[in-house]
Amino acid sequence: MPVPFCPEATAVIPASGPVYAPQHDTGLLADALRREPFRPGTTVLDVGCGGGTLALRAARAGARVTAVDRTAAAVRATRAGAARAGLPVEVLRGDLFTPVAGRRFDLILSNPPYVPAPAPVPPRGPAVAWDAGPDGRDILDRLCDGAPGMLRPGGVLLLVHSALCGADRTLARLARAGLRAEITDRRTVPFGPVMAGRRRWLERRGLVAAGQDAEELVVVRAR
Numbered sequence: 001m002p003v004p005f006c007p008e009a010t011a012v013i014p015a016s017g018p019v020y021a022p023q024h025d026t027g028l029l030a031d032a033l034r035r036e037p038f039r040p041g042t043t044v045l046d047v048g049c050g051g052g053t054l055a056l057r058a059a060r061a062g063a064r065v066t067a068v069d070r071t072a073a074a075v076r077a078t079r080a081g082a083a084r085a086g087l088p089v090e091v092l093r094g095d096l097f098t099p100v101a102g103r104r105f106d107l108i109l110s111n112p113p114y115v116p117a118p119a120p121v122p123p124r125g126p127a128v129a130w131d132a133g134p135d136g137r138d139i140l141d142r143l144c145d146g147a148p149g150m151l152r153p154g155g156v157l158l159l160v161h162s163a164l165c166g167a168d169r170t171l172a173r174l175a176r177a178g179l180r181a182e183i184t185d186r187r188t189v190p191f192g193p194v195m196a197g198r199r200r201w202l203e204r205r206g207l208v209a210a211g212q213d214a215e216e217l218v219v220v221r222a223r
């Protein structure tokens with residue numbers, strides 16, 4: 001029996017528990033990833049790997065990939081996907097950069113939780129994959145602050161999120177942390193059920209206009 005794990009999708013990873021299904025944000029970041037050059041031995045860190053779509057893509061392109069996620073189900077799913085594909089991906093469980101403290105990478109990827117939510121970041125449950133505090137920045141800001149210390153010289157950070165949580169704030173935060181950042185990709189996508197179900201609250205907070213039913217996703221590239 002498949003386990004429904006995300007209101008935006010119906011794909012499942014049986015017997016693995018709740019894992020985020022690849023969505024528009026995954027696809028937009030995958031497009032940006034495709035443009036990055038991979039030399040033999042390029043090291044990649046995927047923070048918040050979910051089911052492992054991006055980590056496996058990087059590994060297929062020849063990178064040495066480490067994937068991190070907070071949830072056991074995501075770790076299991078990514079390990080299983082890597083094993084099925086015969087790809088040597090290191091998969092670690094933990095909070096953002098904690099499991100790889102002291103290491104540095106050529107490329108850091110992240111499609112983090114970024115949906116503004118009335119409640120604080122949840123400790124467990126499917127919403128761990130998308131809820132990110134009142135302005136959607138609880139995880140994003142921590143990523144922006146921590147990424148420079150995790151990059152090798154010349155390294156690159158690729159980050160995707162909704163413009164609702166402030167692309168300019170991401171650029172400014174990364175600049176303060178010492179990185180040169182720009183928006184490289186944009187795509188407008190219809191609200192999924194999570195955003196649609198929260199529309200009134202988002203309107204009251206001034207994060208969306210009355211009647212708005214789509215949001216812009218952005219990829220930020222920083223080095």
Ligand SMILES: C[S@@+](CC[C@H](N)C(=O)[O-])C[C@H]1O[C@@H](n2cnc3c(N)ncnc32)[C@H](O)[C@@H]1O
Nearest residue numbers: 020022026048049050069070095096111113129
């Ligand atoms: C939007 S999903 C992205 C999944 C996958 N990378 C993709 O693009 O399809 C965000 C992922 O981040 C994980 N996550 C949330 N908070 C985290 C944290 N503090 N540390 C590590 N992973 C986290 C969630 O469990 C979830 O798998």
